[in-house]
Amino acid sequence: MTSEPSFWRRCSSCKTEIGFEQRYWVCSVSTCNRKRTGLIFCSVRCWDTHLPTARHRDAWAVEERSPSLEQVQRAAAGADRRGARKTAAGGSARTSDPRTEILVVVSRLKNFVKESRGMSTSDGVMPILSDHLRYLADQAAQRAERHGRRTILERDMKDALKGDWGEW
Numbered sequence: 475m476t477s478e479p480s481f482w483r484r485c486s487s488c489k490t491e492i493g494f495e496q497r498y499w500v501c502s503v504s505t506c507n508r509k510r511t512g513l514i515f516c517s518v519r520c521w522d523t524h525l526p527t528a529r530h531r532d533a534w535a536v537e538e539r540s541p542s543l544e545q546v547q548r549a550a551a552g553a554d555r556r557g558a559r560k561t562a563a564g565g566s567a568r569t570s571d572p573r574t575e576i577l578v579v580v581s582r583l584k585n586f587v588k589e590s591r592g593m594s595t596s597d598g599v600m601p602i603l604s605d606h607l608r609y610l611a612d613q614a615a616q617r618a619e620r621h622g623r624r625t626i627l628e629r630d631m632k633d634a635l636k637g638d639w640g641e642w
């Protein structure tokens with residue numbers, strides 16, 4: 475039996491271990507945030523340190539939550555089955571499972587609730603919202619498919635939101 479990784483990944487700046495199901499930050503700039511080279515940070519202060527070299531015009535730190543060990547292992551198992559690229563050893567599996575990962579920008583949602591209602595939002599809300607988005611996307615995809623399309627259009631999503639199957 476192979477030993478389980480004790481942490482998820484390391485901070486791109488200070489190399490501190492970032493554990494499973496833990497808060498971390500990424501850069502809002504997409505080039506810093508690509509899957510292959512994705513920079514991750516253990517704190518906003520560590521995110522700050524990459525700014526002088528990156529020279530972004532407009533950037534902020536986006537709060538994320540690392541996957542659970544189970545999610546990482548499941549994703550790795552899926553990747554193995556597909557014969558996809560090998561994941562490096564030592565707890566550096568980067569694949570996030572699109573079936574379980576958080577799809578909402580947590581900090582922005584929390585900010586919206588805070589601004590509009592002055593309330594806080596529990597992290598436990600995020601997986602539920604993400605599942606709901608997956609459900610809607612799936613419903614819309616089915617509608618697109620029935621119309622012979624491989625692209626989800628606005629109207630598919632509108633119908634999905636209404637629970638409306640329209641005319642076939």
Ligand SMILES: [Zn+2]
Pocket residue numbers: 485486487488489490515516517520
């Ligand atoms: Zn750090």
Ligand SMILES: [Zn+2]
Pocket residue numbers: 501502503506524528530533
């Ligand atoms: Zn950046």
